[in-house]
Amino acid sequence: MSVLLPSRRDFLVFSSICSFASICKGGAISDISKAALGGQVTNTDSVFNIVAAPDSVQLGPQGHQPTAMWCFNGSYPGPSLRVRRGDEVQVKFINLLPEPSSIHWHGIRLLNAMDGVPGLTQPPVDPGESFVYKFVCKDAGTFWYHPHLNSSEQLGRGLIGSLIVEDDTETEVDHDLIWLLSDLRLDQKGQIHESFGSIHDQAHAGRLGNVVFINGSLSDSWSVPYGGRIRLRLINGSNARLFRLRLNGPSVNQVAIDGHPVPPRVIREADVLAPGQRIDLIFDLHTAEELEIEDHGNPDRAYFLAKIGIAKPSIGRGQWYGQNLKPLPANDIPQFQITEIPRLREIPLVLSGGAMSRQMSPQSVWQMNGRAPTMGHGPDHFGREPLFSISLNESVVLKLINQSAWFHPMHLHGVVFHELLGSDSLGPARDTLLLAPGQQKRVVLKAEFLGDWMVHCHILEHQHSGLMGYFRVSA
Numbered sequence: 001m002s003v004l005l006p007s008r009r010d011f012l013v014f015s016s017i018c019s020f021a022s023i024c025k026g027g028a029i030s031d032i033s034k035a036a037l038g039g040q041v042t043n044t045d046s047v048f049n050i051v052a053a054p055d056s057v058q059l060g061p062q063g064h065q066p067t068a069m070w071c072f073n074g075s076y077p078g079p080s081l082r083v084r085r086g087d088e089v090q091v092k093f094i095n096l097l098p099e100p101s102s103i104h105w106h107g108i109r110l111l112n113a114m115d116g117v118p119g120l121t122q123p124p125v126d127p128g129e130s131f132v133y134k135f136v137c138k139d140a141g142t143f144w145y146h147p148h149l150n151s152s153e154q155l156g157r158g159l160i161g162s163l164i165v166e167d168d169t170e171t172e173v174d175h176d177l178i179w180l181l182s183d184l185r186l187d188q189k190g191q192i193h194e195s196f197g198s199i200h201d202q203a204h205a206g207r208l209g210n211v212v213f214i215n216g217s218l219s220d221s222w223s224v225p226y227g228g229r230i231r232l233r234l235i236n237g238s239n240a241r242l243f244r245l246r247l248n249g250p251s252v253n254q255v256a257i258d259g260h261p262v263p264p265r266v267i268r269e270a271d272v273l274a275p276g277q278r279i280d281l282i283f284d285l286h287t288a289e290e291l292e293i294e295d296h297g298n299p300d301r302a303y304f305l306a307k308i309g310i311a312k313p314s315i316g317r318g319q320w321y322g323q324n325l326k327p328l329p330a331n332d333i334p335q336f337q338i339t340e341i342p343r344l345r346e347i348p349l350v351l352s353g354g355a356m357s358r359q360m361s362p363q364s365v366w367q368m369n370g371r372a373p374t375m376g377h378g379p380d381h382f383g384r385e386p387l388f389s390i391s392l393n394e395s396v397v398l399k400l401i402n403q404s405a406w407f408h409p410m411h412l413h414g415v416v417f418h419e420l421l422g423s424d425s426l427g428p429a430r431d432t433l434l435l436a437p438g439q440q441k442r443v444v445l446k447a448e449f450l451g452d453w454m455v456h457c458h459i460l461e462h463q464h465s466g467l468m469g470y471f472r473v474s475a
């Protein structure tokens with residue numbers, strides 16, 4: 001029961017934040033970013049300005065020391081962008097960081113030139129420069145955005161945001177909540193810990209934070225203004241943390257994974273939510289009910305994440321939907337016949353290295369297919385040659401083989417894929433798939449878009465130190 005678990009406020013570092021109220025405020029550039037923003041972003045015509053810049057954010061309670069971070073539009077997380085399926089989204093990205101950056105639209109199937117990977121799909125956006133992203137959102141669902149350069153540090157300093165694509169025939173709910181989950185590694189002064197580039201993090205489980213946030217907040221009590229049906233969109237925007245969310249209260253349906261609908265299924269525990277992944281839940285809350293959510297991602301250090309209840313007094317009444325929950329409207333993604341799969345070309349992708357491995361060395365922490373791309377985040381850090389090539393419109397089976405002793409959520413850009421479950425069924429459409437230590441998984445995918453596309457581990461310290469390459473889709 002959650003009352004026995006520690007809350008996030010009990011985390012050691014948080015009490016440290018509280019005791020450092022008097023450190024002076026930094027971030028001279030924050031005024032520039034606010035000026036460049038020109039007020040609120042608008043989404044009426046799916047045209048946005050996104051400014052990345054240093055800023056200071058009140059992570060702890062009021063009166064305590066703000067944290068110097070890197071922010072999209074001055075907030076942590078950045079603005080939540082809501083668009084309609086089929087819209088052409090236009091984002092002017094302005095970089096006011098002290099280093100080059102970009103924005104990648106995680107999970108969005110788009111043209112290669114808009115994928116936001118410096119050195120592969122576009123030049124880096126230098127400090128003071130801008131880049132206009134234009135893409136059509138083909139799929140409704142829960143997506144997110146973040147830089148794709150020096151990702152461990154840029155996300156670890158706060159550059160994350162959600163992108164929600166709505167459908168005209170969306171399943172009706174009274175409240176549509178987004179929880180962008182993240183963690184930050186903070187020092188004793190409540191500032192971002194400067195341990196970026198740590199070989200220990202790279203070779204082990206990545207840069208785990210010491211404080212977990214929901215939409216940048218420490219609040220563990222959330223409320224909707226009145227009862228009814230609630231959609232909760234969970235996004236894991238942390239560098240390395242695996243969430244395993246246990247749900248106590250009303251019955252909860254899992255309705256989408258990585259943005260794409262799945263048949264509604266009542267769960268007491270959501271699938272593991274690895275970095276980059278999303279899960280959508282739908283549940284009904286009436287009268288005095290509350291949904292309590294615990295994170296058992298690390299079974300030895302489970303904690304109470306938050307609860308969702310109805311504000312008191314409730315200011316209205318939601319609809320009563322009964323037990324009837326229809327699947328979300330499907331996205332038009334490639335479909336596969338199970339009978340065609342044995343005929344498809346199979347491409348192995350072997351992940352090796354990391355701590356406790358003989359393949360690991362200071363020059364090569366991780367390897368993909370035995371190859372160790374240059375460490376770091378320069379223009380050739382993902383290797384000069386593609387890991388594999390696929391013809392346009394070809395379907396292939398990719399065999400992911402984790403020879404290491406560590407978890408790897410593997411993310412492919414430019415495609416959605418399905419895991420092959422045994423010989424006769426397919427898992428849900430995904431863009432990021434978690435491999436446990438020593439695990440092998442086969443996925444089927446169809447190459448729909450030309451170009452060079454990243455394939456990498458979404459534990460960003462693994463990505464930084466070798467688990468990052470690309471595949472080529474050619475005509």
Ligand SMILES: [Cu+2]
Nearest residue numbers: 408457459462
């Ligand atoms: Cu990894």
